[in-house]
Structure formats: structure tokens, C-alpha cells
Amino acid sequence: MDPMIDLDRELARSTQVDPSPDFTARVRARIANEPPAWQWRVPGLAIAMTAAIAIGVAASNLLGLLPASGPTATPGVLERRSLNVVVPLRASVPAMTPPDRPSPVQRIVISKSEMLALQQLFAGAIVAPPPAPIADELSISELVIEAIVMPPIPGGERQ
């Protein structure tokens, strides 16, 4: 038998099937039990609002935390210090500062030898060595260029 005739007959037979008689009634009953259309929008709105709030909170946390953790987040950059930090070095000798009360000025702890050297430097005790005398005139010896003498070619003359 021709398969195309089979195809048409089978298609017609298996696509012309009707649902059970109470099918439409069951659909109506299920639709009647469904909440109204506007209630389907409420979860969507609630989800969207919750997501927006969560994003907002996350963004504000990020923006609020980043400046606070900025200096520690950049370990390669040294903290900038003004000269005022160096000046109270005289007062920052361990014996002169009370141990239990921290100084309001930021302290730099250095060794005694370094401190003495710095104190001498600021007091002018260390003087840079005088510059070396500069020669008044540069003496340049006279340049002599000797003539080039070619030795005779052994083996006769050219013809």
C-alpha cells in the first residue's frame, strides 16, 4: 500500500480525536478556582521590589566599606607624612612620654643612633664637605699627527 495514503489516513484518524465530554467543564472549573489576574502580578511586583532593595543594600554596603578599607587595601603605597611628624622627635624619646597614654601626634620609632644623627643634622653639626676646587684652565697638549709612510711593495714594479 502507498505509504502516503497511509500517512493521510493515519493523520486524519489520530488528529481528529475529541477530548472527553467533560473536558471543557473541567477547564472552566479550574479557571474558576484560579485567583484573579491581578493576583498573579503581585508576586512579580514583590519579587522585583525585593530584588531592587537587595541590590540597593548591597551597593550601599560596597560604597560604604570601600573608603574605610582603602589604606589597607593598597599595601604597596606608603602613607604620606608631613614634616611635623619628624619635628616632635625630640619629645618622642621613650623616657619623656607616659607609657600608658598614647600621644595624639603620630609617633615614629627609630633607633637612638638614628635619632642622634637626625638631631645633629637639624642642629647643623653635620656640615657637608667643601666642594673640590675646580681647575681654572684646562691644559690640553698639542695634537701631533704624523705622516703615513707606505713601505715599498716587494716583487717589482707594476706594468
Place this chain on the structure above:
Amino acid sequence: MTRIRAEYLPVPVVSLDAELEREFESRLAECSTLAFRVAFSVLRHREDAEDVAQDALVRAHRSFHKLRHRDRFQAWLVRTTWRLALDHRRGEQRRLVRQFDHVCASTTPDDTAETRERAGHLWEAIDALPEKLRLALVLSGIVGHDIAEVARLLRLPEGTVKSRLFHARREIQERLQWIR
């Protein structure tokens, strides 16, 4: 301020929701069988097809107020039902049972074993078609080979539908000859 009583108005006053419900009810009456047949052509299991068609119609009711072009309702319903049926078929675990059922569902008790076997081969060939060819072929069977109606349901030009039907039939013919 003058109040106009409803009974004096030239047209009856109905709410928008009531109008929508009435329109959907008329659509439901004319399209429920179509949705079932589309689902049945994929699943070939009566109860499963009714469940899927019911889901599609409930979804249609849910989204009916958002549908701008009401004349496209049938096309939308066909596509939704087709997708839901394919999803259902992929997800279900009763494939072997259904393969047996689809032969029984489309044959009558008077059919011989040979007829049932031929129907089984046919549906295997139809199932192996690419999706767009299969949908066009099945819809043409549902609407009685009316090309214009298939084109309307698929929202395609008639020439495209004819081409798809031609390729679908050719592929089925090749497959059935190979089986024999």
C-alpha cells in the same frame, strides 16, 4: 449634578473584566478541542493530552487581558500547547507505555495487527521530523489539510506552509521506504 441611571443608557453597562471573561468563554468553547488535538498529536495519550491542554488554556486565561491582537489567540494557543506538550513528553517517565498507547489510541479494535504496526511506523517517522515540519504536518491533519488555515495558525505565508508540508511528506516517505 445629574446622575444617569444605567437603564437609560443606550448600551448595557458591563465591567471590563466581565467583558473579558465573556470573550474568553467564547474562545474557550471554540478552541478547547484544538488545544487538545495539538497536545494529543504530540503525546498520543488521552489523559496526558487533556492535562496539557488544560494547562495551556489556564495560561491563556491568565494572559488573555494582555493579548493585544485577539485574532492571534488561536495561533498563540497552538504554540503554547505544542511547547507544553513537548516539555511534558521530555519530562515524563512513561515513554514505553505511551509508545504502546499511541498505537492503540489511533486504531480501533477492528484493525489488524498489520494496520497497527503500520501506524506505529508512521508515528515514528512523524516524530523524527524536524519540529517546524512536524507542527505543520500535524496541524494540516487537524484542520483537514486546509493550507490557509494552517498558515493562519502558524502566522506564516501559505507558500512556506506548502513547502514545509512537501518536505515533511518527502522525509516520511524516505523513512518508511527505508523501514520496509
